[in-house]
């Protein structure tokens with residue numbers, strides 16, 4: 001197996017402060033000059049495509065906060081060999097950006113949304129922005145950034161009561177909802193919030209009857225199901241209860257140019273320095289091959305990397 005999917009983080013800045021992702025104590029951010037420049041990113045992506053990458057997802061932090069992000073997307077969408085260029089966002093700025101993203105070449109959008117009620121949203125994110133996110137999703141649909149996937153991290157005692165609300169939301173708005181298990185990636189072994197997707201499925205099936213599995217999409221880490229008699233497609237991403245390392249086809253690049261073989265791995269391979277030293281195809285191939293070799297060893301055991309939250313890695 002060789003990865004063909006690169007998750008590209010363009011910033012670690014975010015306009016939400018989800019307590020499990022970007023808590024107060026972790027809010028020391030990179031300076032803008034520490035980020036890879038657009039020229040460095042597009043040069044690297046070109047070399048990565050030569051190596052075998054075909055899909056590049058823009059993420060962060062909140063990617064829509066990176067200055068002139070539309071310009072970067074235009075540069076990337078012009079690279080021959082990229083077949084899919086999606087973006088993952090919290091949706092706060094989507095209302096403003098969706099048409100621009102579509103025009104620049106973004107293929108589709110995933111929106112992270114953990115609560116459908118204003119109080120719950122504010123409790124999780126620290127910001128009263130639910131209205132903006134919901135408007136952003138509507139505008140993204142209109143702009144044709146579909147299919148839109150809504151990613152929900154289910155947290156015990158926080159939003160577990162909203163699972164059926166999310167299903168109704170999906171049905172009403174023709175969206176794909178994916179339930180994601182909380183991962184203790186920051187090394188704090190904070191497991192109090194963990195809520196298994198087996199339980200999520202049980203809650204849905206009690207109301208809607210048996211879910212019908214849909215065959216895996218190649219390389220997908222989500223298991224998809226259908227609710228009978230409806231058009232609703234649901235996804236379950238279960239890194240803890242049903243690890244999917246054998247299916248995972250992705251590498252990650254942080255905003256400062258560190259290549260990570262796996263979300264849970266401590267290994268970071270610096271790409272920025274070789275890029276600055278005019279690395280070409282051959283040098284980059286050696287580094288990507290090294291990441292791949294590490295990846296094939298499988299996920300390291302917890303506890304995961306200390307003091308690294310998802311917003312710093314590029315979730």
Ligand code: SAM
Nearest residue numbers: 021060061062088089090112182183310311315
């Ligand atoms: N700002 C963008 C967004 O909100 O989609 C991209 C970055 S955000 C880090 C990506 C995703 O990681 C979000 O869906 C967030 O809920 C998820 N995430 C963050 N910490 C997580 C954790 N410990 N376990 C599982 N998912 C997590």
